[in-house]
Structures are given as C-alpha cells and as structure tokens.
Amino acid sequence: MSDDGTPQDALDGGRTAPHDAPGREVAISLRAVNREFRRPRTSLTRPPAVVHAVRDVSLDILAGERFGLVGESGSGKSTLLRMISGLDRPTSGEVLIEGQPIHDRSPRQLGWLRRRLQLVFQDPMSSLDPRMRIREIIAEPLVAQGIPRGSRVDELLERVGLSTDAARRFPHQFSGGQRQRISVARALAPDPHILVADEPVSALDVSVRAQVLNLIDEVVEGFDLTLVFVSHDLSVVRHVCDRIAVMRAGEIVEVGPTEQVYTDPQHPYTRQLLASVPRLSEALAGRSAAELAARTRAALVAEGATDEDSAQRLAEEGARADGGHAATEDHARDQHRHQPGEPDTGGTSDRADR
Ligand SMILES: Nc1ncnc2c1ncn2[C@@H]1O[C@H](COP(=O)(O)OP(=O)(O)O)[C@@H](O)[C@H]1O
Numbered sequence: 014m015s016d017d018g019t020p021q022d023a024l025d026g027g028r029t030a031p032h033d034a035p036g037r038e039v040a041i042s043l044r045a046v047n048r049e050f051r052r053p054r055t056s057l058t059r060p061p062a063v064v065h066a067v068r069d070v071s072l073d074i075l076a077g078e079r080f081g082l083v084g085e086s087g088s089g090k091s092t093l094l095r096m097i098s099g100l101d102r103p104t105s106g107e108v109l110i111e112g113q114p115i116h117d118r119s120p121r122q123l124g125w126l127r128r129r130l131q132l133v134f135q136d137p138m139s140s141l142d143p144r145m146r147i148r149e150i151i152a153e154p155l156v157a158q159g160i161p162r163g164s165r166v167d168e169l170l171e172r173v174g175l176s177t178d179a180a181r182r183f184p185h186q187f188s189g190g191q192r193q194r195i196s197v198a199r200a201l202a203p204d205p206h207i208l209v210a211d212e213p214v215s216a217l218d219v220s221v222r223a224q225v226l227n228l229i230d231e232v233v234e235g236f237d238l239t240l241v242f243v244s245h246d247l248s249v250v251r252h253v254c255d256r257i258a259v260m261r262a263g264e265i266v267e268v269g270p271t272e273q274v275y276t277d278p279q280h281p282y283t284r285q286l287l288a289s290v291p292r293l294s295e296a297l298a299g300r301s302a303a304e305l306a307a308r309t310r311a312a313l314v315a316e317g318a319t320d321e322d323s324a325q326r327l328a329e330e331g332a333r334a335d336g337g338h339a340a341t342e343d344h345a346r347d348q349h350r351h352q353p354g355e356p357d358t359g360g361t362s363d364r365a366d367r
C-alpha cells in the first residue's frame with residue numbers, strides 16, 4: 014500500500030496492470046484463477062474428461078476502466094465473467110471485488126455484490142422474464158435489495174432512451190435493441206459500480222449494434238462505472254474499451270491498451286484474430302456476410318495461415334458475428350421501424366398495435 018492508499022500491485026504495473034493510471038483503486042482483482050469442468054463420464058474404464066476453461070489468469074482491473082475481453086467462442090470468456098460476478102467459483106485462485114474476496118463465498122454471502130456489480134447478457138429475450146412488465150423487470154433488483162423504487166424506473170427508462178410508457182409493456186413488444194436497453198436499465202437500477210457485459214450486442218442486428226454500444230458508452234461515462242465487456246468480436250471491443258485482454262483456450266495471451274493491441278499486436282493469435290474479424294464499419298456499410306467471409310478467408314490464407322481449417326473457421330465466425338443475424342425477425346422489425354441513421358430510441362408507440 015502506498016501513502017495515498019493505492020494498492021502496491023496497481024503501482025508496480027504488475028504483469029497485467031495498466032501503468033498509466035496511478036492512484037486509481039483496483040475494482041477487480043484476479044489472482045492465479047483456474048476453472049476446470051469435469052465432463053460426464055462416458056466410459057467405466059476411462060476417467061472423466063476435464064475441460065480447463067480458465068487457466069492461471071491474473072489480472073487487475075482499475076475503477077473506471079473499460080476493460081475488454083476478447084477471444085473466439087469457447088476460449089473461457091463467459092466462465093471468467095461468471096467468476097468475476099460471483100455466479101461461479103474458481104477451482105483454484107482468488108477473485109476480489111473492491112478488495113473483498115468472493116471466490117470462497119456462497120451466493121447467500123454475496124448479496125452485497127449485486128449492489129456493486131450488475132450484468133448484461135447476450136440475449137435479452139431469454140434474460141428478461143416474458144411474463145413480467147418492464148416496470149417489474151427494472152424494479153426487480155431494487156426490490157431484491159430493499160431499495161425504495163420511487164420514480165427510479167421512469168428515470169432509468171429515460172436514461173436508456175425509452176419513453177416512460179414502456180413501463181407497462183412486456184418484453185415481446187420491443188425490438189432486440191430496445192430489449193437490450195431495458196436490460197441496461199435493469200442493470201443500472203441498484204446504482205452499481207461495476208457493469209459486466211457478456212456479448213451484449215452479439216445477438217443484435219448490425220443496424221442497431223452501434224446504437225446499443227453508444228448507450229453502454231454513455232451510461233459507463235454518466236454513472237461513472239467500471240466496465241468489463243466480453244466479445245468474440247474485436248471491432249466491437251475497440252469501440253468501447255480502453256484496455257483489452259485476448260483470451261485463447263482459457264489463457265490470457267496478450268493484454269494492453271486497446272489501440273496498442275490493434276496497431277501493434279504482440280501475440281500471433283491476436284494477429285490472427287485481427288485479420289479474421291471484419292470491421293464493424295464495413296459491416297455497417299452493408300457488405301454481405303458471404304462477401305466478408307470470402308475476404309477474411311482470403312486475407313488469412315494470404316497471411317500464410319497454414320491451417321486452412323482454422324482460417325475457414327475464423328472467417329466464418331467473423332462473418333457470423335457481423336452479418337449472420339441479417340435475416341432475423343428483429344432485423345426486419347428494426348429495419349421497418351428505423352430510418353437509416355435514426356437511433357432506435359424513444360418510441361414504443363407503433364408497438365402498441367402489435
Ligand atoms: N458448466 C460447464 N460444464 C462443462 N463445461 C463447461 C461449462 N461451462 C463452460 N464449459 C466449457 O468451458 C470452455 C469455455 O467456455 P466459455 O467460458 O463459455 O467460453 P466463451 O464464453 O469464450 O465462448 C468451453 O470448452 C466450454 O465447453
């Protein structure tokens with residue numbers, strides 16, 4: 014500890030701590046965190062397979078940082094987030110939130126954590142109870158914490174760009190982008206310090222993705238939050254984060270300021286990821302998923318990706334991420350509702366008839 018109370022490991026700039034932010038508190042600290050899953054036994058003679066989902070991750074995230082975690086599907090991002098959020102416990106290692114250990118606590122002992130840390134998930138349709146009105150959904154964390162709701166719900170709806178009459182409607186009456194705004198409002202309700210978002214825009218159509226990213230940007234700024242943002246898509250993370258960690262097979266292979274990782278990637282895997290992910294702006298410019306896939310695959314092969322399969326897989330993943338939802342129902346509805354360039358904020362008026 015230094016004289017001004019800054020924990021020493023934030024000052025040393027330890028392996029994964031940023032060095033340009035002296036004096037800020039450590040919001041989240043991970044120390045040699047591992048998580049193994051045992052697969053169900055498929056044979057009487059062989060031992061059950063073990064999946065090492067997170068391997069020896071040590072990391073400090075400072076208060077007010079916008080920290081991104083990227084890596085392809087299955088690299089352990091959600092498992093790490095769940096441990097940060099107290100929803101899962103590490104097999105070994107320590108997790109501290111604002112200096113408090115949570116890795117060895119039961120959910121019952123972590124009531125306080127829900128006031129400090131809130132989550133937004135990928136698919137708002139499955140994370141919002143379809144039978145509850147928006148008012149109840151947003152007030153739920155307040156009720157759970159015994160916080161008087163007052164006019165908080167209306168305030169939060171306005172804060173996320175929805176009109177207050179959204180409160181009496183149900184989740185299915187909104188578009189994908191609007192549902193994610195509702196998830197953000199609910200997360201903000203108990204006035205948390207930390208917002209954890211797991212692929213928050215990956216299920217959304219490209220046309221509304223940037224708007225939801227801007228919203229996250231605004232609330233992180235306005236509510237003075239620490240953000241942990243997970244995505245398999247580097248272009249999305251670049252939009253919101255000031256430092257990123259790249260995960261591969263449970264390990265963090267590279268961590269650094271966002272622009273540095275983009276312009277001067279150190280790890281070959283980061284370079285491969287960068288080559289494979291189409292830029293958000295290109296996707297927004299309306300390139301088709303197939304075109305993007307062909308281009309990224311060609312780029313990987315040209316870069317000397319020895320493994321055709323991995324080039325194909327990464328290219329497909331990039332395309333899925335940026336164009337694969339083009340034909341969803343949400344897309345059709347959002348397209349119908351919004352003129353190009355118009356934010357999907359405000360009105361629910363034309364939804365009343367649906
Ligand atoms: N509850 C679980 N039981 C068994 N294996 C799991 C469980 N959760 C995650 N895994 C495995 O851990 C690895 C990492 O998964 P996950 O953290 O979901 O990755 P990501 O979010 O990066 O896609 C995967 O191999 C996945 O199959």
Ligand SMILES: [Mg+2]
Binds near residue numbers: 087091
């Ligand atoms: Mg995941």
